[in-house]
Amino acid sequence: MGSSDAAPTVRAVIFDYGGVLTTPTRESIQAWLAEDGIRPETFSAALKEWLSRKAPQGTPVHKLETGEITPAEFNETLAARLRTHDGSPVDPTDLLGKLFARMRPDPAMLDLVSQLRGSCVRTALLSNSWGNNYPWEDLDGLFEFAVISSEVALRKPDPRIYRLALERLGLAAQQTAFVDDGAPNIEAAQQLGMRAVLHTDPADTRAQLAELLPAGTVPQEENR
Incomplete structure (x- = not known):
């Protein structure tokens, strides 16, 4: 100096x-997972695969961020990776909206x-x-x-x-x-x-x- x-x-x-x-984004995500009864590990696994340092180019998150897919398309893709605590599938409707709702x-x-x-x-x-x-x-x-x-x-x-x-x-x-x-x-x-x-x-x-x-x-x- x-x-x-x-x-x-x-x-x-x-x-x-x-x-x-x-x-913090994580607080909104944690509240959404808890409220909708989604198994956190299913969300974490998808996020790690799509957004970690080792993730290949062109993952669904990358395509969402660059506008190559729509939020609705991403919602469908993410919902397919998630499961509730009772094993039920997750409704893709407004999934991103719910994820960020408390931010x-x-x-x-x-x-x-x-x-x-x-x-x-x-x-x-x-x-x-x-x-x-x-x-x-x-x-x-x-x-x-x-x-x-x-x-x-x-x-x-x-x-x-x-x-x-x-x-x-x-x-x-x-x-x-x-x-x-x-x-x-x-x-x-x-x-x-x-x-x-x-x-x-x-x-x-x-x-x-x-x-x-x-x-x-x-x-x-x-x-x-």
């Missing part, structure tokens, strides 16, 4: 959506983005979409633009989707910070030279961004 080798000043922060600007915007994170904007830090949204209906009324005015995977036919951690966001910002990777709750997505950003923050909770993300941005840019969180 403070030497001639200091990293370039971060001028923009790119945020993920689900699990970063919202309550809510996190006021502390929305406040953080708003404060960054007020301090003239540029902000953007970069999200892998699972057919989500984003609450744009809550996000209005917080971001210069949004890069949504299904709209650009690319998904994190493909480096091309990060480069697309950087091109729209007109900044070098070293001038941006990226906030995500997924380690593979963070690692991909770091490999491009972006300053990455693995989100675990609002206070920690606020503290990490305060280390990356110019002094005074990130106000301390108010005691509530």
Whole structure:
């Protein structure tokens, strides 16, 4: 810090959506599994096969995120992999809607983005979409633009989707910070030279961004 080798000043922060600007996705999933009586291991097995680091390209999750299949098609595919505790099949109707039903915007994170904007830090949204209906009324005015995977036919951690966001910002990777709750997505950003923050909770993300941005840019969180 403070030497001639200091990293370039971060001028923009790119945020993920689900699990970063919202309550934890896992909490919504756990509540859905419990309420519908679905065996958690059947969901976990499908997710591991389709979304783990070792998953092959072109899994149903990948195709959903890039818009190659519709949410309704994904619902059918996922439902076929699930079973209830009594062994019954799972109704595919609005399965994704139920999965995300309890996920809510996190006021502390929305406040953080708003404060960054007020301090003239540029902000953007970069999200892998699972057919989500984003609450744009809550996000209005917080971001210069949004890069949504299904709209650009690319998904994190493909480096091309990060480069697309950087091109729209007109900044070098070293001038941006990226906030995500997924380690593979963070690692991909770091490999491009972006300053990455693995989100675990609002206070920690606020503290990490305060280390990356110019002094005074990130106000301390108010005691509530």
